[in-house]
Amino acid sequence: MNIGIDPKVDFAFKKLLGSREHPEITLHFLNSVLAGDPVIESVEILNPFNEKDFDDDKLSILDVKATDDRGRLLDIEMQTSLPGELANRLIYYAASQYVGQLREGDRYGSLMPSLGISVLNGVLFPQVPEFCLDFRMRCQNPELTLSDALQVHLLELPKYTPPSDNTVIDDPREQWAYFFRRAATLEREELISRLAAPIFTEATRVLEMISKTPEDREIYESRLKLQRDEQSRLEAAEARGEARGEARGRVRMLEGLLGLDTPANFDSLTLEELASREQSLQRQLRERGIG
Incomplete structure (x- = not known):
C-alpha cells in the first residue's frame, strides 16, 4: 500500500x-x-x-x-x-x-x-x-x-x-x-x-x-485541500492577468486604427472595462466603415 x-x-x-x-x-x-x-x-x-x-x-x-x-x-x-x-x-x-x-x-x-x-x-x-x-x-x-x-x-x-x-x-x-x-x-x-x-x-x-494517526491525517488533508485551493486561485489569477494583457493589446490596436489617444486610466481598467471599451471601439470602426 x-x-x-x-x-x-x-x-x-x-x-x-x-x-x-x-x-x-x-x-x-x-x-x-x-x-x-x-x-x-x-x-x-x-x-x-x-x-x-x-x-x-x-x-x-x-x-x-x-x-x-x-x-x-x-x-x-x-x-x-x-x-x-x-x-x-x-x-x-x-x-x-x-x-x-x-x-x-x-x-x-x-x-x-x-x-x-x-x-x-x-x-x-x-x-x-x-x-x-x-x-x-x-x-x-x-x-x-x-x-x-x-x-x-x-x-x-x-x-x-x-x-x-x-x-x-x-x-x-x-x-x-x-x-x-x-x-x-x-x-x-x-x-x-x-x-x-x-x-x-x-x-x-x-x-x-x-x-x-487520525488527528494528524485530518490536519494533513485540510492543509492539502488549502494548498490545492490556493494553487487554483493563483492559476486563475495568472490566467486572468494574461487575458487582461491580451485585451489591452486589442484595445490599443483599435485605438490606433481610430486615431484615438489612450485614456489616462488605461492601466487600471479591469478586464470587464476593457471588454466594454473594445466593443465600443469596434462599433465605432463599423460606423466609419473601417476594417
Whole structure:
C-alpha cells in the first residue's frame, strides 16, 4: 500500500524537518543541500513543530528555523507555488534573519551567517538545468567572494528526473529530490530500497505515522485541500492577468486604427472595462466603415 502522504504539504514538511524528535533528519537534509559548504555537525530547531500552527485556515509561511553547532542561522521552507515576488521575499527573509541578530552595542563581527533553504515545487530559473542552486554575495569578474554570511539555496524539484530503473540513488541531493517527488506514491519498502541513506527509513516512518494517526491525517488533508485551493486561485489569477494583457493589446490596436489617444486610466481598467471599451471601439470602426 502506498504511503499516501506528500512531504511537500506544509504539515508533513514541518513535521518531517521541524521536529525536535527527529533532528537527524533535519541534519541530513541540510548537509545534503549544502553539499558540505558549510558542514553542519549538529542542529537545534528553534521553532519546533506545533499542531496549533495549523489550526487556522490561512496558508501562512510555516518554515523551520534552526541553528547549527557554530551558531549559523538556518531557515527551511517549502514553496508549492511561485508568486512573482518570490525571489525578493527569499532575499528579504534571509537578510532579516541576518540583521535581526544585532542588538544595540553589538559589533558587526558578532553576526553569524544566515542561510535560507527553500524547496520549490516549481522552477524559478528555467535557463539552467541544475536543480540545486547556491546564491551568495560574490563578484562575477574577477571571481571574488565578498561574504558567505548571506546565502539562499534552492532545490527546484521539477528539474529532477527520477531514474526509470530500480537502481539505488546514492547522491544525497538526488535522494531528497526523489523523496519529495515520489514518497506519496510508493510503498514503504520500495521507497527505502531506492534511497541508500538509512535516514530515509526514519523519514518514511514520520510520513506513515501521519497516515495512521487520525488527528494528524485530518490536519494533513485540510492543509492539502488549502494548498490545492490556493494553487487554483493563483492559476486563475495568472490566467486572468494574461487575458487582461491580451485585451489591452486589442484595445490599443483599435485605438490606433481610430486615431484615438489612450485614456489616462488605461492601466487600471479591469478586464470587464476593457471588454466594454473594445466593443465600443469596434462599433465605432463599423460606423466609419473601417476594417
